[in-house]
Amino acid sequence: MFISKLFFPVLRDVSADAKLKSHQLMLKSGMIRQSTAGIYSWLPLGLKILKKITKIVCEEQDKIGAQEMLMPTIQSADIWKESGRYNDYGEEMLRIKDRQGRELLYGPTNEELITEIFRDNVKSYKSLPLILYHVQWKFRDEIRPRFGVMRCREFLMKDAYSFDLTKEDAIKSYNKMFLAYLRTFHRLELKALPLKASSGPIGGDSSHEFIILTDSGESQVYLDKALLDINIEKYDDSETSINAMVADYSKFYSATDEKYSKDEFESKVKKSDQVVTKGIEVGHIFYFGDKYSKPLKANILGKDGKNINSQMGSYGIGVSRLVAAVIEAKYNNNIMKWPLAIAPFEVAIIPLNNKSDPKSLDKGKKIYNELKANGIDVILDDTEESPASKFKNFELIGVPFQIIIGSKSVDDQFEFKELNGITENLSVSEIIIKIKKLKG
Amino acid sequence: MFISKLFFPVLRDVSADAKLKSHQLMLKSGMIRQSTAGIYSWLPLGLKILKKITKIVCEEQDKIGAQEMLMPTIQSADIWKESGRYNDYGEEMLRIKDRQGRELLYGPTNEELITEIFRDNVKSYKSLPLILYHVQWKFRDEIRPRFGVMRCREFLMKDAYSFDLTKEDAIKSYNKMFLAYLRTFHRLELKALPLKASSGPIGGDSSHEFIILTDSGESQVYLDKALLDINIEKYDDSETSINAMVADYSKFYSATDEKYSKDEFESKVKKSDQVVTKGIEVGHIFYFGDKYSKPLKANILGKDGKNINSQMGSYGIGVSRLVAAVIEAKYNNNIMKWPLAIAPFEVAIIPLNNKSDPKSLDKGKKIYNELKANGIDVILDDTEESPASKFKNFELIGVPFQIIIGSKSVDDQFEFKELNGITENLSVSEIIIKIKKLKG
Incomplete structure (x- = not known):
């Protein structure tokens, strides 16, 4: 590309609303433009980075055997009524009526839709394990969208869903994804820490957030500094290695605000090893058993010939948010230097x-x-x-x-x-x- | 990929609603599943083909100097009120209110939004010519969605927009796009004919539809069979060659239903050269001058220092529809053989x-x-x-x-x-x- 041909509208000054350096830089360098509150257009420079990040995210999903598909942005309200989340989800869900008066919504996440697809197309345990993922725009009607693409309303998410026969198998899928996530962030030259987290509206038994440590983050995090020294490159794809990795990360205390217990932190972590800082959530993984497969009646035939509900997990990465997160982590001396793998x-x-x-x-x-x-x-x-x-x-x-x-x-x-x-x-x-x- | 690992749910029988062979095949081979009326999920096999087609579409856009960006799916109603199309567009537009009561809509096309981006970021003729494009999901609330992804509600479209200083320059951009379209369809092994068309709700002075000839098409078309013999490979990127190409295509009669004149057809085309058939519209290009730049006040500084409105065109390709169109054109002897360039x-x-x-x-x-x-x-x-x-x-x-x-x-x-x-x-x-x- 010759720079004279590049559509690259530089702004020397940006509005005072843009408080984060990532938000400022993305506006100044012509990566994005807001079209209306919390909704952005990605100009050529921004899109190029977004696509390079997406490619890395997908490659690491493919490596653990997850298969890419694509669900639509607009969903029927019916399946959300089946799962019981239609009323629970609250005002963040963008609810829509079509010309026939049918209730639709702009998907904020896809547990219901993927469970319906699984229900209609998978009948036997022989098709398991199965991990499906997609990279699709989501909408959450934030009351106060801010920080540019960090907390916007229309955002790009990679969400994956695992289906297994038993809890034991489901945990294996969960752990594989754990590794895929750490490798993804490593390739982006980010130090992402998996922290035990509460499950929020997704629900479930087990959950980790992946957090990039930076002062500008919104999440408060508490951890043992030993976690910062684990080298992800030493683990391979074998079950033994993956288990060792999870064990290594589990050995040390880590928690987000919601899971934090002062007593536990003080007793488990030496004063000199205590790290209390802020971070940006860039990924979140959940194991939630039959929370969706049961109400949506996604039965499969088990080995004993009886119908059972599959054990599920879901796994998100905020792809558009990652662009801003990389800037927060890498912007230095008033100069942005993109990691080579995702540089425009x-x-x-x-x-x-x-x-x-x-x-x-x-x-x-x-x-x-x-x-x-x-x-x-x-x-x-x-x-x-x-x-x-x-x-x-x-x-x-x-x-x-x-x-x-x-x-x-x-x-x-x-x-x-x-x-x-x-x-x-x-x-x-x-x-x-x-x-x-x-x-x- | 090992087939035992591929999520590839085969259906032996499909519903009687699936009348087109493309619709039937896409369901049978597990390429797509409908989630609700006119809204589909793309399973791994279908998505792989969709992505390969998208890549070819983008490469041909890049070759003529168009730059990829990405506009959001959700737009503010305000810009559509500025252009005057908010009321005109009718019930096909999916209208939405957010939690604050602001009027939004799911973009059926992007003339308004791109014109706004141009208005806010381009100030001088020195930045022209400029062609921007994106590949994004669109929504048109069809009263009767049918034929699978051929006439669905949420669909993937490549839409490009050109900005020029003069009408003469705008026609140059239009003609470049004309060539890019023919090359795109050629790489998909499709014979696509550019036919003079009416401009419909986009408006404008000049317009061509690109039509794949097949009996299952919805559009009636009238043409001189000499058009079928033009070899697109003989034209290069020079202005002379592009002009020759447009001249060659313009020499012979062609029209869709709306533009068809019986008298003209009879007088211009020998009986033995008259072809009356059906086709599938896969692309549509428009030159429409200042139809949007004027009401949206997208002024730029001209060479003489005076403000003028830029001359615009827009250019669409139905990317998701193309998957079905290729099947309609290539399915033979009950066997589907994908062109090598886009085979799963x-x-x-x-x-x-x-x-x-x-x-x-x-x-x-x-x-x-x-x-x-x-x-x-x-x-x-x-x-x-x-x-x-x-x-x-x-x-x-x-x-x-x-x-x-x-x-x-x-x-x-x-x-x-x-x-x-x-x-x-x-x-x-x-x-x-x-x-x-x-x-x-």
Whole structure:
């Protein structure tokens, strides 16, 4: 992409309502625009990041054998009446009547709909275990939407649902998802902690929230600092390894506000290991047995020939919220540097003086084509703006690496700069090797 | 993917309501399930095809310089009041009130919202031309939803919007999109004809529908058969070539029902060249000048320093409908064969007698891994079902190529069968070369 072609409306000032740095940056860099309270359009830069995050989320779901499908945004109220949640859900549910007067709603979550699909299409224990997921827009009619896409009304969620024959099997699915979640956040270069949580309106017996620790978070969290040192890369996909992982995380105290007990915290965690901080919830997983399969009569034939209700769990990741969460975690020194895996572009080529030295733009285009041919996602600054203004734009966009074509470029060596990092003089082929290696 | 793991609920019988073969096949093969009138869930098989089609649609948009973004599904009624369409749109618009009593709606199309984004973010002619697009779910509250995803209420649409300084430039954008559409349908192996059409509720001065000719279509179409012989591959991206293409298509008579004039048809087309048939509308493009930019006051600074309204066009493709349209066009001899570019899997490996000959499954797995390693999207039938039942399933799924491991496999030669085509004996490496070549 040439930056002159990119629809990238920069705002120098944003409204005072935008309090979080993620909200400010997303507006300033032209990633999003609000269309009405709590409802946003994603402009090209924002969408590109959102799609890269979505891809990683999906890949980690696929790896544990979850299958992608897609449920609609609009649901019938009937199934919510069957589960008993239609009245319980309250005003956050966007209720709709169609032209025939039928009661519909914009799905805030999908336990009912997936259970209905399971009920109508799965008849025997032989089809289990089954994990289905989708990435779809949800709507929750927040009374006071705020913080940009962090607490908005229309938001993108990955929600997965597991179906198992026994509680024991269901816990295995739960633990697999636990691993998938930690790996997902790890790939986003986020330190996400699984904390025991209350189940809220989803209900159920067991539940963990995944929290990114940052001062700007809304959730209060209490934990043993040993949790921060667990290295997720050491666990593999075997049942033994997954069990070890859950055991390691369970060994140490962690809780959100709702589950927090002062006495327990004090007695279980040494004073010097106590961490009390804030965080952003980016994922939530639940095991809830037959809470939905029973009222919705999602029976299957068990091994003994008798009908039983399957054991279910559900697993959410706030995909659109993650974009803001990454900014909260990574924005530093007034500069945004996106993790390479989800950066809107991997490398920026910046000829400093296009106006006075037209050859530098030609050089830039040549490097651009070489990087492209090597599968590198690259943006070229082909404008005649001043060097200062160019750097300012790229500090907003947050491309992690820059190739600067200026007075310091000698022959085929260029300044190769890592945002918030060091600058080296490298040839184009050295740069390509380096980027490819970093991409893994 | 191993077929035993695929969530793929086959239906042997479907309801009598499913009249179109696409609707029947999508239900039978477990591609979709209706959740409520005109609202569907896409199961893994259906979603995979939908995503592959979406990818092709997006690639052709990107090639002409259109930029992807994403507008929300829920819009404020306010902008529709500004454009004057809020009352005009009628009962097909799903109108919603939120908890604060604010009037919202589920977007049936996005001219208003994109014009608002343009108004707020583009100030000068220097930012033009600009083409933005998104692929997003839309809702039209059809009075009688039918034909599965062909005429449903919640559907996936790619809609693009162009902004230009002059009418002349706007026609250039229109013509580029004309080419992108023909290329898109060509890659889906569909013969789509651009027909002059009336503009309907979008409004405007110029409009073409893109129609797939098939007897099961809802639209009546009239055309000169010379149109069927135009080869889209001969045009390149240059302005000259694009103009030649539009001229070629305009030379011959074509019209939908609304634009049809008997006198004109009879006088312009020789009796022997007259084609009167039915078709499925899969795309629609409009040039409508300042129809939205004027009431919404989307002014930009012109070259002479004066404010002017930009010249706009809009361009839709029914992405979810395309899945059904491909089936209508390709279903033959009771067998579905997906075009390779959008097939749910490119190759199926079918060991015929897993039960009596366990080694055949091992062989199948070995081939599976080889194909995977070569980037081929492959499915392995690891069930113990009878050969007849296996073939029946694959005739539903529509994988275009099969590797059959049975009595006719000698040494390292396997039966390699094209659905509805010939069977050869080939080695795995010959098969890999063949598939790669076909994928281009």
